[in-house]
Amino acid sequence: MPENSNSIIELRGITKDFEDTRALDGIDLRIGNGEFLTLLGPSGCGKTTILRILSGFETPDAGEVLLEGKVVNDVPPERRQVNTVFQSYALFPHMTVSENVAFGLRMQRRPKAEIAERVAEALRMVHLEKLGDRKPSQLSGGQQQRVALARAVVNNPLVLLLDEPFSALDYKLRCRMQVEIKRLQRRLGITFVFVTHDQEEAFAMSDRVVVMNQGRIEQIGTPQEVYEEPRNLFVARFVGEINILPGRITAMKEPGLYEAEIEGVLFPLRSARAFAEGERVHVLLRPEDVRLLEPAEVGDVPHLSGRIEDTVYKGATVKINILTDNGKTLSVAEFFNEDDQEINYHTGERVAITWVDGWEVVLPHDAG
Amino acid sequence: MMRILGRIWLWGVYAFLYIPILVVVVYSFNDARYSTSWKGFTLRWYELLANNRPLLDSVLNSLSVACLSATLATFLGVLAALCIRRYRFPGRKILHGTLYVLTVSPEIVMGISLLMFFIVCGLQLGILSLIIAHTTLSLPFAAVTVLARLAEFDESLMEAARDLGASEWQAFRMVMLPMISPAVAAGWLLSFTLSMDDVLISFFVTGPTFEVLPLRIYSMVRLGVKPDINALSAIMFGVTVLLVLAAWLLGTKVKRKN
Amino acid sequence: MTRADLTRRLSGKPGLFRLTSIAITALWLGLFALLPHLGLVVVTFLTRGTHDFVIPSLTLANYARLLDPSFSRILWDSVWLSFAGTVCCLLVGYPFAAMMARASARVKPWLLLLVIIPFWTNSLIRTYAIVILLKSGGIISMICQWLGFTDAPVSFLYGEFAVFVGITYTFLPFMVLPLYASLEKLDHRLLDAAKDLGAGSLRTFWHVTLPLVAPGIVAGSMLVFLPSLGAFYIPEILGGARTMFIGNFIKNQFLVARDWPLGASASIILTLLLGLLILAYTFTVRRADGHHKPETEGGAL
Numbered sequence: 001m002p003e004n005s006n007s008i009i010e011l012r013g014i015t016k017d018f019e020d021t022r023a024l025d026g027i028d029l030r031i032g033n034g035e036f037l038t039l040l041g042p043s044g045c046g047k048t049t050i051l052r053i054l055s056g057f058e059t060p061d062a063g064e065v066l067l068e069g070k071v072v073n074d075v076p077p078e079r080r081q082v083n084t085v086f087q088s089y090a091l092f093p094h095m096t097v098s099e100n101v102a103f104g105l106r107m108q109r110r111p112k113a114e115i116a117e118r119v120a121e122a123l124r125m126v127h128l129e130k131l132g133d134r135k136p137s138q139l140s141g142g143q144q145q146r147v148a149l150a151r152a153v154v155n156n157p158l159v160l161l162l163d164e165p166f167s168a169l170d171y172k173l174r175c176r177m178q179v180e181i182k183r184l185q186r187r188l189g190i191t192f193v194f195v196t197h198d199q200e201e202a203f204a205m206s207d208r209v210v211v212m213n214q215g216r217i218e219q220i221g222t223p224q225e226v227y228e229e230p231r232n233l234f235v236a237r238f239v240g241e242i243n244i245l246p247g248r249i250t251a252m253k254e255p256g257l258y259e260a261e262i263e264g265v266l267f268p269l270r271s272a273r274a275f276a277e278g279e280r281v282h283v284l285l286r287p288e289d290v291r292l293l294e295p296a297e298v299g300d301v302p303h304l305s306g307r308i309e310d311t312v313y314k315g316a317t318v319k320i321n322i323l324t325d326n327g328k329t330l331s332v333a334e335f336f337n338e339d340d341q342e343i344n345y346h347t348g349e350r351v352a353i354t355w356v357d358g359w360e361v362v363l364p365h366d367a368g
Numbered sequence: 369m370m371r372i373l374g375r376i377w378l379w380g381v382y383a384f385l386y387i388p389i390l391v392v393v394v395y396s397f398n399d400a401r402y403s404t405s406w407k408g409f410t411l412r413w414y415e416l417l418a419n420n421r422p423l424l425d426s427v428l429n430s431l432s433v434a435c436l437s438a439t440l441a442t443f444l445g446v447l448a449a450l451c452i453r454r455y456r457f458p459g460r461k462i463l464h465g466t467l468y469v470l471t472v473s474p475e476i477v478m479g480i481s482l483l484m485f486f487i488v489c490g491l492q493l494g495i496l497s498l499i500i501a502h503t504t505l506s507l508p509f510a511a512v513t514v515l516a517r518l519a520e521f522d523e524s525l526m527e528a529a530r531d532l533g534a535s536e537w538q539a540f541r542m543v544m545l546p547m548i549s550p551a552v553a554a555g556w557l558l559s560f561t562l563s564m565d566d567v568l569i570s571f572f573v574t575g576p577t578f579e580v581l582p583l584r585i586y587s588m589v590r591l592g593v594k595p596d597i598n599a600l601s602a603i604m605f606g607v608t609v610l611l612v613l614a615a616w617l618l619g620t621k622v623k624r625k626n
Numbered sequence: 627m628t629r630a631d632l633t634r635r636l637s638g639k640p641g642l643f644r645l646t647s648i649a650i651t652a653l654w655l656g657l658f659a660l661l662p663h664l665g666l667v668v669v670t671f672l673t674r675g676t677h678d679f680v681i682p683s684l685t686l687a688n689y690a691r692l693l694d695p696s697f698s699r700i701l702w703d704s705v706w707l708s709f710a711g712t713v714c715c716l717l718v719g720y721p722f723a724a725m726m727a728r729a730s731a732r733v734k735p736w737l738l739l740l741v742i743i744p745f746w747t748n749s750l751i752r753t754y755a756i757v758i759l760l761k762s763g764g765i766i767s768m769i770c771q772w773l774g775f776t777d778a779p780v781s782f783l784y785g786e787f788a789v790f791v792g793i794t795y796t797f798l799p800f801m802v803l804p805l806y807a808s809l810e811k812l813d814h815r816l817l818d819a820a821k822d823l824g825a826g827s828l829r830t831f832w833h834v835t836l837p838l839v840a841p842g843i844v845a846g847s848m849l850v851f852l853p854s855l856g857a858f859y860i861p862e863i864l865g866g867a868r869t870m871f872i873g874n875f876i877k878n879q880f881l882v883a884r885d886w887p888l889g890a891s892a893s894i895i896l897t898l899l900l901g902l903l904i905l906a907y908t909f910t911v912r913r914a915d916g917h918h919k920p921e922t923e924g925g926a927l
Binding site: 374378381386387395448451460483487503507535536540561571572585586589597605608609616620 | 648659661718722744749759798
């Protein structure tokens with residue numbers, strides 16, 4: 001992310017308190033023009049508060065909000081070039097779809113002909129051309145959602161804010177909408193700031209993801225960075241499933257390559273971080289990073305020993321729960337291979353546990 | 369068994385509520401001045417009313433005061449409800465509480481306090497004092513009616529309007545007002561009826577030259593039973609029935625449209 | 627932090643619409659509701675003047691005169707009669723409202739409509755109807771003659787009984803509507819749960835129904851008790867010269883005796899009663915909602 005220039009939004013040191021709770025604690029964030037950024041985190045982490053500060057419905061207790069380089073802390077919502085797609089859609093029930101979509105343009109006092117044209121185009125973009133004269137109550141949830149989108153987008157805002165807009169839709173519709181909205185964003189080139197608690201959703205659409213917890217930013221990065229290189233245990237746990245093994249660094253072999261003792265076995269560990277000899281660490285492994293071998297085949301390769309507790313067939317993958325000899329539970333995911341006769345996973349079967357070299361993530365012991 | 373008793377009780381009470389007034393209606397057609405036995409059907413008491421100039425004047429006076437005070441009270445009531453619901457300011461809770469207390473406050477207290485207030489201020493007692501008094505009487509009722517509707521109002525709609533560039537006034541005018549208009553209309557109707565019906569406050573704050581209908585009725589009734597009062601009662605009862613039915617049908621029609 | 631302070635102050639800057647709305651409302655209520663009532667309280671401490679209505683001479687004599695036996699008698703008689711009327715409305719109205727609440731959804735609106743019509747009918751007209759009912763040769767009189775109780779026409783007017791009937795008749799709808807609202811909201815599953823846990827009908831009523839319906843009962847009582855004390859036309863028309871309620875007393879002081887301070891003091895009594903009832907209402911509402919024991923909550927009322 002470049003240092004300055006292209007940031008259309010900047011938050012500097014934003015703090016916000018509500019009654020007794022601190023909703024945001026010193027948030028610094030830069031969002032680039034044309035970027036699709038998602039704020040991801042559990043309920044109460046502050047992601048919606050950031051959105052409301054960006055739209056102007058909340059004012060920060062400390063810090064600055066900059067839009068296009070200008071401080072906008074005291075600019076009210078109606079004068080910011082920012083539009084919001086609300087979680088409840090907030091469509092005006094007494095107006096038709098067209099009137100709803102036209103509302104923002106009317107507020108800008110655009111000429112009637114221009115309004116009509118832009119409304120029609122916006123409805124075309126969301127595939128609702130024929131429904132302009134309907135009232136919101138006559139539309140399905142998915143259609144209402146798209147009207148809310150059109151109503152916001154038609155104003156050509158600098159930034160579009162989306163507050164968990166798909167939470168009321170069923171799974172298949174959600175997935176379809178995620179694709180559509182990504183396409184829409186690419187086509188319009190508008191900066192999108194999206195809020196969700198659903199990790200898969202965030203990954204499906206975003207250029208960058210901001211993982212938040214209790215009013216603080218835990219990590220910012222591309223979906224791949226956040227998934228494969230989590231900065232701390234919270235991010236690791238929140239974004240997908242994770243196995244965490246406690247270990248101790250025994251030696252440094254070369255820069256980036258360490259030797260560590262995990263459950264009594266010495267393993268090579270790769271990490272760009274610097275660790276001292278004797279330091280305690282967490283070794284993080286995604287379920288798909290783990291490799292299971294038959295005890296007979298494993299040879300000299302460093303491995304842990306354990307027993308299969310149960311297997312869960314998920315269609316495309318199989319999830320295997322392992323109990324190591326030291327009592328640790330591990331979760332392993334493998335693609336289900338119909339033809340593979342080599343390993344049949346049976347409960348109680350003994351396995352050797354290892355992982356793909358370099359796929360591990362090593363974190364210091366106190367990286368909560 | 370309980371059910372039958374309950375039914376009897378139900379219809380018994382309805383009978384208690386309606387029989388006295390229905391008797392009056394029947395007697396309004398009775399061609400007898402003082403007797404209570406039936407002497408024949410007549411409309412002459414109604415004719416008498418139609419020629420009663422002071423009575424007709426008082427009706428006109430009442431209507432004008434009711435219309436003006438209802439409009440003013442509704443306007444103020446909507447503003448009050450809006451302030452309480454949407455804005456934070458010192459004394460907001462006090463204002464809210466005051467409105468509720470005013471709805472149950474005995475009218476005679478309001479009547480005498482306004483009487484003293486007007487005299488101390490040097491305001492001539494007449495149509496103006498009456499309008500002010502009736503507005504103050506009805507305002508809390510209109511406000512409470514609108515507040516009830518606002519409690520169910522989806523706040524995100526107003527935020528959406530502002531998000532799209534509307535000022536507070538525009539958002540109110542184009543989004544909130546159309547949606548709460550049934551409650552506003554109900555508040556107006558309520559204020560109108562309160563004004564038309566009011567005896568206690570009008571008694572104290574009106575002047576000698578300006579008479580309103582309830583006070584005219586009051587002076588007539590004090591003089592004893594007279595057949596033209598029967599006719600007047602019948603007319604007023606009839607008007608009430610029509611108005612209530614009309615308001616009811618309007619209410620259900622609005623509900624169906626939404 | 628100066629910039630943040632500025633931010634906080636400016637971002638709370640009210641728009642013009644908001645400011646004028648608050649200002650207009652506060653102005654009207656302050657001027658025509660608050661001020662006159664405050665003036666009323668002040669007047670109770672002043673003295674009656676000979677040329678002006680009041681002279682600024684502070685005294686407690688007005689309240690002292692209220693304690694005088696002649697006034698206390700009026701006070702107690704009318705309070706007692708109004709109270710009796712309220713209780714009667716409650717006893718008549720509660721089963722009535724309960725039946726309404728239990729009616730089918732199709733019939734309910736019509737039942738409600740039939741109560742609202744008398745509710746909106748002018749109270750003077752309705753009081754007049756009672757005169758027709760109770761007067762000599764009136765309906766009740768005719769029924770008594772027909773049943774053989776008396777030979778000659780008999781009048782039930784001009785006495786406490788007539789006023790009692792008048793109060794009950796006029797204010798019954800005012801009791802029924804809040805009761806109905808409360809009873810309608812009552813969740814019958816709660817009653818079933820109580821029965822399931824072994825409570826008989828009476829105990830279910832006492833422990834479950836009554837606390838939940840209590841706000842409606844208090845509200846209905848407020849709408850009957852206080853107005854009946856103040857509505858002077860009912861005792862005047864139905865009770866004749868002998869019955870005097872607080873309302874009549876106040877009216878006399880203001881329009882006949884021109885004794886503002888004394889009349890104002892009497893009206894304070896009404897206001898105090900109002901205050902008591904409002905407290906009772908708040909208490910029952912809190913109890914129904916579950917804020918049961920003030921002590922454990924640190925005494926916050």
